[in-house]
Amino acid sequence: MIINRQPTAQTGAMSVLAALLESRTGQQIAANRAWRIETALKPVLKARGHETLDQLVAELLDDQTGIIADMIVDALLNQESSFFRDGQILDTVVAAINARETPGSRRLRIWSAACSNGQEPLSLAMLFADRFERTGMAEPEILATDVSEAAIQRARAARFSQFEIQRGLPVRQMIKWFDAVGSDWIANPDLVRKITFRRHNLVGDPPPCGRFDVVLCRNVLFYLSPTLRKRVFDLLAEVMRPGGLLVLGAGETVAGQTCAFIPSPDYRGLYERVVTPASAIETAAA
Known part of the structure; x- marks a missing residue:
């Protein structure tokens, strides 16, 4: 700079x-x-x-x-986050993954972009671990990224203060997945291993490899200029499977921002990657 x-x-x-x-x-x-x-x-x-x-x-x-x-x-950077933030949205993500899985299907993929200190991907990992225990359904692959290397290091360490642990985390999940160490709480390594943490800059780095079924990119885009917002939407569309679902923050929308996504007809509050002729061919070949 x-x-x-x-x-x-x-x-x-x-x-x-x-x-x-x-x-x-x-x-x-x-x-x-x-x-x-x-x-x-x-x-x-x-x-x-x-x-x-x-x-x-x-x-x-x-x-x-x-x-x-x-x-x-x-x-x-605004690293405001909490466990199970907007829990209804996370439940919707689980429902969407459930609907897309079939016996013998490929492992589905989720990207938690701008994951802050890790509460969002850890919440998802807990939900899918609970689902596995109930149903035996495979847990999706979870990639979690943030522009801040310090935030990613904190997310990998999965160490949270008493204040952070009490924000949205049910007592049952706290007891099951976290251990008290002094005045802090540290997530069980088995939970942390369910997530791949990586530093990534949405406006400057190449997109992650592979295709994702669900991308969560909450409360980031409204800080960007319209030009950069369009660039990020293009990047997200590039890495999502046709029909994949995008989760934005409550104050964010695709309306007037991009043609790559439309409001999901099946999942309220989520947006769907538009299926183009080229992407339909890509899906059939996958």
């Missing part, structure tokens, strides 16, 4: 920091939410021994390692 080393009154420290976030992730911070920059960066200011954002930006501009930029971007 090229950063203006002589910020003017118009650019300022906040503008430099917002530009860094956008260049790395495509995410924009609206002018009326600029206050969030200072709030989110308070821990970084303290850790670096600074009192102002101007001092932090000065260190950023002199840093040749990229460490400071990584710290800033990780702090500015």
